[in-house]
Amino acid sequence: MHTNGKRQFLSYLLLAAGALLLFLGARDYLGSQFGQTSAARQFVSAASVAQPPPAAARHPDEPQQRGDTVAKLVIPRLDAELYVVEGDDTGELRRGPGHISGTAMPGGHGNCVIAGHRDTHFRILKDIRKGDDIVLETRYGEFLYRVKSTGVISPRNNRPLRPTSGAELHLITCYPFHYVGAAPQRFIVEAQLAAAVAGESTSSLPPS
Numbered sequence: 001m002h003t004n005g006k007r008q009f010l011s012y013l014l015l016a017a018g019a020l021l022l023f024l025g026a027r028d029y030l031g032s033q034f035g036q037t038s039a040a041r042q043f044v045s046a047a048s049v050a051q052p053p054p055a056a057a058r059h060p061d062e063p064q065q066r067g068d069t070v071a072k073l074v075i076p077r078l079d080a081e082l083y084v085v086e087g088d089d090t091g092e093l094r095r096g097p098g099h100i101s102g103t104a105m106p107g108g109h110g111n112c113v114i115a116g117h118r119d120t121h122f123r124i125l126k127d128i129r130k131g132d133d134i135v136l137e138t139r140y141g142e143f144l145y146r147v148k149s150t151g152v153i154s155p156r157n158n159r160p161l162r163p164t165s166g167a168e169l170h171l172i173t174c175y176p177f178h179y180v181g182a183a184p185q186r187f188i189v190e191a192q193l194a195a196a197v198a199g200e201s202t203s204s205l206p207p208s
Contacts, residue, residue, distance in 0.1 A: 040083050043069040067092055070099050071106045072137040073114070080124045084136075088115050097121050097171075103161070106136035107143035107196065111164040115172045118183065122173035125150075125189060134169065134191050142197035145169045149190045160188050167193035 064070045066087040073082045084106070088098035097116035104110035116122030134145040145168075152175050153159070160170040169191040174183035 040069075040072075043072060043083055064099075064105070066101065067095075069096075070138065073097065074135040074137065075124065075128065075132060076135070077132050078124050078127055082116075082121050084114055093117055100161070104167070106138050106169075107140055107167075107193070109167055111160075111162065111168050111170060112136075113161055113170045113172065118173040118175065118177050118179075118187070122171065123177060125171060125173055125187060126177045128189055133194075134171075134189075135197065136169070143193060144195045144197050145191035146194040147189060147191045151188050151190075152185050153188055155184075155186055157186070160186075160190070169193070 064086040066089075068086045069083050070086050071084040073084050074080065083096045084099050085092050085096050086099050086101065088100050092098045093116065097114050099105070100113040100115060103113040106112050116125075118125075128147060128150060130147050130149060132147045134147065136143045136145065160172055169189075171189035171191075173187050175185040175187035176183060177187070
């Protein structure tokens with residue numbers, strides 16, 4: 001193949017690769033937007049038709065069905081509102097941040113873990129900092145967590161997934177935020193339950 005032909009072929013190849021990356025990025029972005037709209041609609045619909053559970057049945061640790069919208073996550077300082085779905089499979093994380101099944105439910109006793117993609121819903125975490133408030137609104141009430149720390153760890157480090165004695169929240173996403181391809185590290189936000197804004201928690205609340 002002549003030099004000009006090789007250059008032309010390489011140009012076409014680069015254009016095709018660029019078009020593919022653009023398509024995948026647009027698909028993920030639009031999927032995340034449509035997913036959040038669907039999750040929000042389900043959350044609002046469930047709240048409008050469901051009767052508040054009796055006091056004896058108020059238990060934030062009650063497990064949910066995979067794919068259900070389990071909470072609205074609000075970070076006031078970042079002006080962010082996200083709807084959290086149950087589960088962390090590919091389809092669920094495309095709709096929104098996913099509550100990892102088997103960990104504590106929002107407002108419940110123990111370690112509540114929520115994961116999300118760094119290039120869609122959890123990109124906001126690049127601006128979070130110690131002391132920020134995180135509010136999780138559920139059908140059982142609203143629960144205020146306060147950020148204790150942030151950090152970067154190896155994907156093999158499972159410390160953020162371990163059970164805790166107190167009511168804690170861990171948000172997990174890939175890192176670096178602007179990395180192209182499979183990111184090599186994980187960004188962790190660790191927060192502690194500070195107050196039940198409304199409703200009841202199964203944990204004893206620390207002083208705020």
